[in-house]
Amino acid sequence: MTDSSQNGGVERTFFLNDPKVRAIIYQVVMVAIVVWAGWSIVDNTATNLNERGIPFGFDFLTAPSGFGINQSLIPYSESSTYGDVYWVGLINTLLVAVIGVFFATILGFLIGIARLSHNWLIARIATVYIEIIRNVPLLLQLFVWYFAVLRLLPAKREALDLGPIGLLNIAGFYAPKPIFGANTWMVGVAILIAIALGIGIRFWARRRQMATGQQFPIGWTFIGLLIVLPLIAYFISGDPITFEYPELARFGPQGGIRVIPEFIGLLLALTLYTAAFIAEIVRAGIMAVSHGQTEAAHALGLRNGPTLRLVIVPQAMRVIIPPLTSQYLNLTKNSSLAVAIAYPDLVSTFTGTALNQTGRAVEIILMTMLTYLAISLLTSAFMNWYNKRVALVER
Amino acid sequence: MKKIIKVALAAAFGLAGVATAQAGTLQDVQAKGFVQCGSNGSLPGFGVPDDQGNWTGLDVDYCRALAAAVFGDPNAVKFTPLSAKERFTALQSGEVDVLSRNTTWTMTRDASLGLNFVGVDYYDGQGFMVRKSLDVSSALELSGAAVCTNTGTTTELNVADYFRANNLDYEVVAFEKGDEVIAAYDAGRCDVFTTDASGLYAERLKLTNPDEHMILPEIISKEPLGPVVRQGDDEWFNVNKWVLNAIINAEDLGVNQANVDQMLGSDNPEIRRLLGAEGTFGEMIGLSNDWAYNVIKMVGNYADIFDRNVGPDTPLGISRGLNALWSKGGILYAPPIR
Ligand SMILES: N[C@@H](CCC(=O)N[C@@H](CS)C(=O)NCC(=O)O)C(=O)O
Numbered sequence: 193m194t195d196s197s198q199n200g201g202v203e204r205t206f207f208l209n210d211p212k213v214r215a216i217i218y219q220v221v222m223v224a225i226v227v228w229a230g231w232s233i234v235d236n237t238a239t240n241l242n243e244r245g246i247p248f249g250f251d252f253l254t255a256p257s258g259f260g261i262n263q264s265l266i267p268y269s270e271s272s273t274y275g276d277v278y279w280v281g282l283i284n285t286l287l288v289a290v291i292g293v294f295f296a297t298i299l300g301f302l303i304g305i306a307r308l309s310h311n312w313l314i315a316r317i318a319t320v321y322i323e324i325i326r327n328v329p330l331l332l333q334l335f336v337w338y339f340a341v342l343r344l345l346p347a348k349r350e351a352l353d354l355g356p357i358g359l360l361n362i363a364g365f366y367a368p369k370p371i372f373g374a375n376t377w378m379v380g381v382a383i384l385i386a387i388a389l390g391i392g393i394r395f396w397a398r399r400r401q402m403a404t405g406q407q408f409p410i411g412w413t414f415i416g417l418l419i420v421l422p423l424i425a426y427f428i429s430g431d432p433i434t435f436e437y438p439e440l441a442r443f444g445p446q447g448g449i450r451v452i453p454e455f456i457g458l459l460l461a462l463t464l465y466t467a468a469f470i471a472e473i474v475r476a477g478i479m480a481v482s483h484g485q486t487e488a489a490h491a492l493g494l495r496n497g498p499t500l501r502l503v504i505v506p507q508a509m510r511v512i513i514p515p516l517t518s519q520y521l522n523l524t525k526n527s528s529l530a531v532a533i534a535y536p537d538l539v540s541t542f543t544g545t546a547l548n549q550t551g552r553a554v555e556i557i558l559m560t561m562l563t564y565l566a567i568s569l570l571t572s573a574f575m576n577w578y579n580k581r582v583a584l585v586e587r
Numbered sequence: 588m589k590k591i592i593k594v595a596l597a598a599a600f601g602l603a604g605v606a607t608a609q610a611g612t613l614q615d616v617q618a619k620g621f622v623q624c625g626s627n628g629s630l631p632g633f634g635v636p637d638d639q640g641n642w643t644g645l646d647v648d649y650c651r652a653l654a655a656a657v658f659g660d661p662n663a664v665k666f667t668p669l670s671a672k673e674r675f676t677a678l679q680s681g682e683v684d685v686l687s688r689n690t691t692w693t694m695t696r697d698a699s700l701g702l703n704f705v706g707v708d709y710y711d712g713q714g715f716m717v718r719k720s721l722d723v724s725s726a727l728e729l730s731g732a733a734v735c736t737n738t739g740t741t742t743e744l745n746v747a748d749y750f751r752a753n754n755l756d757y758e759v760v761a762f763e764k765g766d767e768v769i770a771a772y773d774a775g776r777c778d779v780f781t782t783d784a785s786g787l788y789a790e791r792l793k794l795t796n797p798d799e800h801m802i803l804p805e806i807i808s809k810e811p812l813g814p815v816v817r818q819g820d821d822e823w824f825n826v827n828k829w830v831l832n833a834i835i836n837a838e839d840l841g842v843n844q845a846n847v848d849q850m851l852g853s854d855n856p857e858i859r860r861l862l863g864a865e866g867t868f869g870e871m872i873g874l875s876n877d878w879a880y881n882v883i884k885m886v887g888n889y890a891d892i893f894d895r896n897v898g899p900d901t902p903l904g905i906s907r908g909l910n911a912l913w914s915k916g917g918i919l920y921a922p923p924i925r
Contacts, residue, residue, distance in 0.1 A: 244679065244701035245818050260747045260759040262733075270747045342774040348733075362775050363733060443731040443778055453776065454760070531738070534762045534771065540738065544763060548672050548739030551700040553679075 237554060252550045253278070259545055261536045263452050277546050281538035282563060288455060288537065289524040289567075292462040296523060297516075299463060300470025307475050318471065325468035331529055333465060338457035338533040345453070348444035359438050359445045365456065366438035366448040373432035382425035383418070390414040454535035458527065466523045470516060477512035478504060509582045517575035521568050528564075538563065612684055612816070612823035613657070613873055621663045624650035625683035628668025629765050631789045632897040632905075633689050642666045645896040646687040648886055649708055649814055649831070653685065655885040656830045656878040672739035672763055675700050678815060685827060686815040689783060691741045696815075705814040705827040708834075710909040710918060712806035713745050714784040716791065719801050721778060726805040730755040735777035738763045742782050745808040769793050783810045788903045825872045833879040835921035836861060837888035839912055844887035847880065860924050868924055879924075889919065 207213055241248050253275040260270055264280045265287065307318035325333070342362055346352055351361040358367040390413075397408035426432070438448030481504050489499040530537040531544055538560060547556045616622055626646050627634035634644040651661040667683050678686040679701055689711075690696075692704040715726050723729060726749070734750075736742045738761045750757040760777055762768045769790045772780040782790065784806060791797045816827055837843065840858050842850045850858055859865040862883075863876035870876060886892065893910065897903045911917025 241701075243819065246679070246701040247699065258747055259743045260750075260757065262758045262760055270751055339770065339774060342771070342776055347775050348778065441731065443733065446731070531763050532767065534760045534767070536761075540761070540763075544672055544738045545743060545761065548675070549695070549744065551675060551695070553676055 241554065246551070248552075248554065250555055252552050252555070255550075257546065257549070259549070261541055263455065263536050274546050274550065278538070278542050278559065281536065281541035284535070284541075285524070285527055285530075285537040285539075286567075288458055288462065288527050288530070288535070292459055292466065292523050292527065293520050295459070295463040296466040296470055296519070299467035300519075301474050303467060303471035304474025304478070307471060308478060322468045322471055325465055326472075330461065330465050330526055331532060334457065334461040334529055334533060337461045338454070341457055341460070342453060349440065349442070351440060351445055358448060359440075361444065362453065363444040363450075364453045365451040366445045367451070368435035368437050369447065369449045371434045371436055373434065375429035375432040378425045378429040379422050379432070382422040386414075386417040386421040389417055389421075452535075454530070454533050457533055458530050458535045461529075462523050462526060465526070466519055469519050469522075473512055473515045473519065474508075476515075477508035477510075480511045481507045506582065510579075513575060513579045513582065517572055517579075520571055520575070524567055524571065525564060612820050613826055616657060616684055616823075620658070621665050622650060622654045622657065622685065623667060623683045624653070624664050625667045625669045625674055625677050625686040625688055626650065627688045627765075628666075630689060630786060631792055632901065632903045633785070633789065634666075634668075634687070636666070636668075643896065645709060645892055646689060646812075646814075648892045648896065649687045649834075650685065652834055652882045652886040652892075653827065653830050655881040656826065656833075656874055659875070659877070659881045659885075661885040670739075670763055670765075671737045675702065675815075678702060678817060681817070684816075684823070689786065689812050690815055691783075691810045692813055693741060701818045702815050703818045703824055705816060705824070706831045706921075707811040707813045708831060709785065709812040711783040711785050711810035711812050713742055713781060713808040713810055714787050714806055715803040716772075716780045716787050716800050717778060717803060719799055723803070726803050726807070727753060727755070729757070729779060731757070732778040733758040733760055733776065734779045734781055735760050735762070735768050735772045736781050737761065737765055737768055740782070741808065741810065746781050749807045765790065766793070783812070785812075785897065785903075785905060788897075788905055792902055822873055826874065829872055829924070830878075830882060832921040833861065833882055833924065834886075834889050834892065835912075835919055836924055837879070837883050838890045838919075839914070839921070842883055842888060844883060844891045847883045851880070857923070857925075866925075 208217075238248070254273050256271050257274050257277050258270055261268055261277070261280055263284055265283050266276070266279060268276055268280050303318050303321060306314050307322065309315045309318070346361045348361060348363050351359040351366075354360060356368070358365060360366070390410075393408070393413055394410050397410050401407055436447050438445040438450075440446075485503055485507065486499055489503045494502065527537055528539040531540040534540070543556055543560050547553055550556070624647075626642065626644070629635055630644065632644055634642065634646045636642045647666065650664050650666070654664040655661045657663070667677065669677050669683075669686070669688055674686055674688055674690065675696070677683050685705075686702075687708075689709070691711075692707065696702060697704055715729070717723055717729075729750075732755075734746055734757055736746060736759060743759065743761055746757070746759060749755075760771060762771060765786075768782075769780065771777060773794050780787070780790065784802070787802050791800060791802075794800060814827055814831065816824055836857075837847075840855070840861060842858060842861065847862070851862055851864060853859065853862075856865060860868060862880045863869055863878070867876055869878040872878075887895070889912075893907065894900065897905045899906055907915075907917060909917050910919055913920040
């Protein structure tokens, strides 16, 4: 028999050597360090600002900014406030991020699938594209796109006439601006009716397929409805929409809807760059679905299209979505490189000009950091929700 | 356990140590053996390094003069190139000891950034450059024009004021770096390039065809440019002020780089005080009494510095204008050394 049974069965150890106690101590110490570090940073900043006579506060947000911004989706002028500058910058950031995510996703999926293509040339082109784009720094690509685009386009007093699409020159792209006449509402109503009909048909087609097994071309019908109904309404209501075409004036085209070249350059760079990463993610996702799935689908009599759409892609999505989310976040954060080519995003207008004119570095950097954090967290939350929806439901 | 406590304490004290006292820049500078000077990295005539890393320019020479006064060595200075946007943060955070980067003295900057302007070393004003082919002769004809400029400058505000006050439409295209502004203007993105008039002359040199561009007659603002130091360090503030004053007074008194040794024997009491032959003026500001002698001998007086960097015989070819001495039709004037 061992000693322990003679001593009453309990082996005493020094309490610090108890793993449970240790774990608690470590955590307490960790929390203390974090709190202390955080407090020190705040305290130091406050003390230093105070010593140097730099005021702290957010009252500057209501002061007039006094400078101009060349792209704003909300009303803005030099007499607007620094608070308005924040919103203008934020909206410009979101604008380029959302449109960039949209195009990068489409392009990325196309290139990713192209890289898996059995056509040697298509697969090679996709590979070359991905390797070049992924391995050149984004800032460099941004300069190439911006300055190359600028140098290739006609000068300000000339323009490439794209006919009904608009004018293009170094000062940007000028699209015709629709002017809505009194009867435009009829067209709007026609669009709504088309959508409602589309939903109804889908419902009916599902029921019919369940009952009889017969399929119905929902997609084509819907597109047809969406074109034909508004067109009929348009002509019945007497041609209510007219267009204001941009015209060349002394300092370049005037009128129409203008897209500034800084936006085009930034959008091109962000889209092409991120698409290369998305393409690789898509390729990985598709390759993660075993070939047996395709064979099984074929054995059930599904053709290639439905196999991809109904069997492969839904399973690939589970692998694709988490890394896709980080690419969306990257694109949004990379949009802050805008400052290099004068696109008035949040970093350029708010942490650039506004910070410099007011000197409120701490306040402005804090606000900007929290804003980017919020955008990132919201994007992640949305993608997580979507990921849950497409996750494999195990039975 | 002990290790962890040690690390924690070190981290805590390390952080607490960040709150360094801000007075004593002169002692700090003397201890490290050089002046850290924030300057423009790409403005010929004011602050720019050549391909061997030798810095030249009017703003650069001010820092060299400061080094000559403190160390008797105009090369005891290191330069940090700063963009318009970075400059004040760099000075506030102590990354540089002095900011000498074509910086306009304005009330907001003086009163709310925790900084002090040392004085004025170049009286400037904002101007416009356009292509000759645009066929305009006045800024008032610029309604509808796109204007290229630098982020974080007085320029950005002045241009808004000017166009608004004159009821002109405009589009501002603001870049962070000067080189990008001029590249975009050169590419034709903007009809107008605007900045301080001195900057226009300097940046014009970077254009593909400088002769195809002209500077419009309007000067739309006052841009007194000068060095800046942190607020709350009077000793360092004084050193900077009097180095600048000595440079200007030397020209006033006819003392220059070429004749300063002769002038040591002058019996003009003002010159004797300037050069340290009489009085203890250097000691009053914590330096040696030959401080100003060193500045003039090693860097020069205002005329030497101006002519060497931006004057009529340089590529910039700027005439003295407002920057001539008060006694010669300009407004350059410094309090006396006495
Ligand atoms: N004096 C004005 C403007 C100073 C400024 O940044 N000027 C521009 C244009 S000359 C410049 O130095 N650019 C050079 C660069 O940023 O590299 C101010 O203090 O705000």
